[in-house]
Amino acid sequence: MNVRVAKITEELYILRLDDDRKRYFEGIWRITEGVTYNSYVLLTREGAVVFDTWDVQYADLFVDTLQRVVDLRDVKILVTHHSEPDHSGAVPKLLERRGRELRVLGHPMAGEILKHFYGVRDMNFVPVKDNDLLSVGGYTLRFIHTPMLHWPDTIMTYIPQLGVLLTCDAFGSFSTPEGIFDDELKNMDEYLAATREYAVSIVGKYREFIAKAVDKLRGMGVSPRIVAPAHGVVWRTRPEFIIDYYCKISDGSLLDARKVLILYCSMYGLKNNIVEELSKRLRDERYNTVLLKFSYDEHAPPGRVLGELFDSALVIVITSTYEGGLYPPLMHILDLVKVKVRLPKKTVGVISYGWTSPRDLFEKALREAGLDVVDIIDFRGQGTAEIVERILRSVSRALSS
Ligand code: FEO
Numbered sequence: 233m234n235v236r237v238a239k240i241t242e243e244l245y246i247l248r249l250d251d252d253r254k255r256y257f258e259g260i261w262r263i264t265e266g267v268t269y270n271s272y273v274l275l276t277r278e279g280a281v282v283f284d285t286w287d288v289q290y291a292d293l294f295v296d297t298l299q300r301v302v303d304l305r306d307v308k309i310l311v312t313h314h315s316e317p318d319h320s321g322a323v324p325k326l327l328e329r330r331g332r333e334l335r336v337l338g339h340p341m342a343g344e345i346l347k348h349f350y351g352v353r354d355m356n357f358v359p360v361k362d363n364d365l366l367s368v369g370g371y372t373l374r375f376i377h378t379p380m381l382h383w384p385d386t387i388m389t390y391i392p393q394l395g396v397l398l399t400c401d402a403f404g405s406f407s408t409p410e411g412i413f414d415d416e417l418k419n420m421d422e423y424l425a426a427t428r429e430y431a432v433s434i435v436g437k438y439r440e441f442i443a444k445a446v447d448k449l450r451g452m453g454v455s456p457r458i459v460a461p462a463h464g465v466v467w468r469t470r471p472e473f474i475i476d477y478y479c480k481i482s483d484g485s486l487l488d489a490r491k492v493l494i495l496y497c498s499m500y501g502l503k504n505n506i507v508e509e510l511s512k513r514l515r516d517e518r519y520n521t522v523l524l525k526f527s528y529d530e531h532a533p534p535g536r537v538l539g540e541l542f543d544s545a546l547v548i549v550i551t552s553t554y555e556g557g558l559y560p561p562l563m564h565i566l567d568l569v570k571v572k573v574r575l576p577k578k579t580v581g582v583i584s585y586g587w588t589s590p591r592d593l594f595e596k597a598l599r600e601a602g603l604d605v606v607d608i609i610d611f612r613g614q615g616t617a618e619i620v621e622r623i624l625r626s627v628s629r630a631l632s633s
Contacts, residue, residue, distance in 0.1 A: 235297055238412045240272065240458065240466055241394050243371075247271040247297050249286050250408035257318075257406070261433050262533040265426060266408040269318060270462045272398055273301050274391070276369025279308035283389060283398050284462050288321030295325050304329050309368065311375075312338035313400035314386040315345040319462055324350045332356040337366075339377060341385040360387065363452070376452065378402065378445040380438035388445075395457030397449070402442060403474045405464030406430040406535075415469040423465070424477065429539030430463065431481050436538065436572030442482035446475055484575050486543045490520045492627065493544040495537060497526045497551040497562045503584055506615030507550060510623055526561035537565055538572050546630055548623065549598065550582040557590055558597055566601040576604040578630045582623060583610045606630040 234250035252266040269286040271294065280302040286294040298304065307330060312320055315338065323346055326334060332354065336346070340359035346352055360366075362377040374390040381402045389398045407426035409417055417423050435442065459467040459474055467474045480486040492514055496507050507523065514521045522540045524532035541547055552559050583594045589610040598605050607626035611619055 234408070235293065236412065237297065237300055240396065240412075240460060240468070243275050244391075244394060244396060245273045245275070245301050246412060246460070246466065247273060247286075247294070247301065248412065249290055249293070249297075251287065251290070252408060254287070254289075257535075258434070261535040263406055263535070264533060265406060267318075267406050267430075268408050268463055270460070270464075270466075271298075271319075272460060273298065274368075274371060275302060276371055278369035279306050281309040281311060281368055281371075281373070282307055282326070283311045284313055284319040284400065285310075285322035285326070286319070288317040291322040291325045294322035295329065298326075307334060310334055310336045311373070311389055311398075312336060312342050312346065313388060313398065313462070314383055315342040315349065316383060316401075317349065319400065320346060320349070324352060327352060327355055337375070339385040339387050342387075345385060374454075376445075376449065376454070378441070378448070380441040381445055382435045382438060388449075390449075390454050390456065396460055397454060397456035397458070397471075398460050398462075400462045401434060402445065402461060403459050403464075403467065403478055404430060404461035407464065409465050412466055413469065414465050414467045414474070417465060425536075425539060427464070427474075427477070428481070428486070428542055429533075429535045431478065432538040432542050432572055433535035433568075435481075436574070439482045439484075439574075442478050446479055446482075481542070487545065488520060488543045489545050490518065491540075491544045492519045492521050492631075493537075493540050493547040494521060494523045495526075495541075495547060495549045495551075495562075495565070496523060497549075497559045499528065499552045499554070499559070501527055501529075502552075502613065503550055503615050506620050506623070509617070509620045510548070513620070513624060514627070526559070526565075531561065534565060534568055538568060541569065541573055541577060542575065544577060546578045546580065546627060547603070548580045548582065548627065551584070551594070553583065553585045553587075553590055556587055558593060563597065566597055569601040569603070574602055576602060579603040579605050580623060580626045580630060581605060581608045582615075582619075583608070584615065585610065585612055606633075 236248040343357035360375040405427035459471040
């Protein structure tokens with residue numbers, strides 16, 4: 233756990249909590265590199281405006297941290313961009329301290345959600361309409377409805393005097409980078425892998441809404457110098473880069489033409505030999521192979537599978553059967569792929585069976601997940617060198633078509 237307080241501009245602070253304790257984001261997504269919750273505080277001559285808070289587990293810590301930047305009596309406005317409890321968690325604590333003197337602004341739906349989530353009875357909630365403007369101490373807050381990023385209640389705030397767009401979940405990422413800003417990232421590829429993992433697993437179902445929001449912002453003439461999301465780094469050097477990256481996620485065009493994901497599901501590791509040989513042969517042919525496993529020694533984080541699948545040119549699914557049917561961890565992943573990825577990725581399916589081959593069931597499950605099945609290879613028990621050659625022929629055909 234690490235609390236960070238830094239200036240984004242002279243007047244705008246970030247309060248960032250690096251959470252390395254949470255194991256399952258949303259109680260679903262196993263995260264291995266943590267997540268940040270970013271709140272922002274604008275100091276004006278008419279008092280302070282707080283934008284979002286932290287996860288509900290850290291409400292007291294949030295209030296303590298906020299007091300390092302401003303006297304609570306000077307906090308006049310709280311903007312809730314999105315009422316999910318990873319951002320709204322400290323709203324009840326702030327209301328306890330400030331009562332009705334604190335104006336809580338948000339999408340009309342957010343007021344209802346907050347009341348029901350936290351049992352709040354007496355809140356000075358002010359619903360904001362799309363494109364509402366509010367002047368506070370020399371600054372303009374422009375509220376923009378950006379539904380489904382990632383709930384219907386989501387809004388963004390643009391502060392034209394600072395060129396800052398506060399975007400909540402959009403343009404965010406998993407992981408807890410050492411730096412606050414994009415230009416401080418030590419390994420951009422790793423950060424973008426965490427960004428894909430986050431974006432596909434959290435916003436994937438609604439990814440078309442990213443492009444809609446970006447079109448809307450551009451249509452309104454909003455061209456931010458700084459993109460400040462509620463998770464991950466603040467983009468002050470290349471805001472257009474992260475916007476474009478998210479737009480490619482939105483339209484599904486993010487693609488690494490040399491990337492092959494091997495998704496390996498095995499109860500006992502009987503196919504380790506073919507997976508190792510296949511990985512080596514693909515690497516020898518200068519393919520960027522990513523191997524993710526569900527087996528006796530390791531279960532890949534499901535969000536990582538979605539993120540790595542999303543920009544792969546092809547996926548090879550190598551799996552055991554289970555009690556005559558499909559291996560349950562694979563069925564779970566395919567359910568998530570269907571809902572969150574929604575891309576016809578070229579797929580070579582490889583299934584090893586003990587009793588009888590559920591080949592048709594396997595192919596149907598892959599197709600129902602939205603995948604473009606180019607071949608199914610089935611065999612009994614251990615793989616052989618001949619099976620590796622068959623897989624490589626299928627991969628080569630698929631990647632050249
Ligand atoms: Fe980071 Fe949808 O909350």
